[in-house]
Amino acid sequence: xxxxxxxxxxxxxxxxxxxxxxxxxxxxxxxxxxxxxxxxxxxxxxxxxxxxxxxxxxxxxxxxxxxxxxxxxxxxxxxxxxxxxxxxxxxxxxxxxxxxxxxxxxxxxxxxxxxxxxxxxxxxxxxxxxxxxxxxxxxxxxxxxxxxxxxxxxxxxxxxxxxxxxxxxxxxxxxxxxxxxxxxxxxxxxxxxxxxxxxxxxxxxxxxxxxxxxxxxxxxxxxxxxxxxxxxxxxxxxxxxxxxxxxxxxxxxxxxxxxxxxxxxxxxxxxxxxxxxxxxxxxxxxxxxxxxxxxxxxxxxxxxxxxxxxxxxxxxxxxxxxxxxxxxxxxxxxxxxxxx
Numbered sequence: 001x002x003x004x005x006x007x008x009x010x011x012x013x014x015x016x017x018x019x020x021x022x023x024x025x026x027x028x029x030x031x032x033x034x035x036x037x038x039x040x041x042x043x044x045x046x047x048x049x050x051x052x053x054x055x056x057x058x059x060x061x062x063x064x065x066x067x068x069x070x071x072x073x074x075x076x077x078x079x080x081x082x083x084x085x086x087x088x089x090x091x092x093x094x095x096x097x098x099x100x101x102x103x104x105x106x107x108x109x110x111x112x113x114x115x116x117x118x119x120x121x122x123x124x125x126x127x128x129x130x131x132x133x134x135x136x137x138x139x140x141x142x143x144x145x146x147x148x149x150x151x152x153x154x155x156x157x158x159x160x161x162x163x164x165x166x167x168x169x170x171x172x173x174x175x176x177x178x179x180x181x182x183x184x185x186x187x188x189x190x191x192x193x194x195x196x197x198x199x200x201x202x203x204x205x206x207x208x209x210x211x212x213x214x215x216x217x218x219x220x221x222x223x224x225x226x227x228x229x230x231x232x233x234x235x236x237x238x239x240x241x242x243x244x245x246x247x248x249x250x251x252x253x254x255x256x257x258x259x260x261x262x263x264x265x266x267x268x269x270x271x272x273x274x275x276x277x278x279x280x281x282x283x284x285x286x287x288x289x290x291x292x293x294x295x296x297x298x299x300x301x302x303x304x305x306x307x308x309x310x311x312x313x314x315x316x317x318x319x320x321x322x323x324x325x326x327x328x329x330x331x332x333x334x335x336x337x338x339x340x
Contacts, residue, residue, distance in 0.1 A: 010260070040256055040259070041066050086336045162211045195321040196325060
């Protein structure tokens, strides 16, 4: 566990990094990403941030608030629906036109829906796209910019749910065309994120990858759900779970720590990010210190179903999952070219 005091001390040191840090917040117009980007903007010197989402009004409000905390930084909103990978590509193309580096890629975009498989024109379920495929596509496209920022800080963070891994992956149906259920959709996305990050850390030793479980945080995640689901969810949050809930402000502080602290150092072991103290490196996947790929809980502790992960590692899960992911990208790219 990392204390909130240690988190705040670390975050305050962000000003010691070079000015002009660049960060992209995917799903940044509400909730955890909004709170985190505000912390980032507050602590960094002349930051340049990009916010991706669908709500223009929320983005305008956030950018207005940011300007009151620091006049020298810049914030840009990119409006886009991320249930299609072709739209992810459009965002990435814009970022690459504007920037030569990217220090932090922070991703929370998701859907709260009780529907069954809801397939897009690209042949993927919408929930699995926002929770996994779109996030991996952002990383895949922006790796050159992440690598270019390595001397300062280079990190990708996906906020989802490590600890909910499944050992029973069907490697022949990873996109769940045959065996879809809401539970499978979540556990497959979680497990695939773990292994994708392991593979990415091995191939990109100057970049670190953090899969983060936020714990109980009251956000606007249910706002797009139906009336009944929103009502039940709000009762659970306001009454039943209140003693275990984290404030959105504390969550933002902790997620800034996850995105910038040297505790989650890249695989090469170089001093990227904000120094944490004696024994900077935390335990990554498989219990390896400084592995470059980390599964963490709401207070920065190591998290993950290692028993399930070890079973899957023995079957070569990492290579199979990343091969599947890239093949999906190639299939969707080819299909989108045909549609033009």
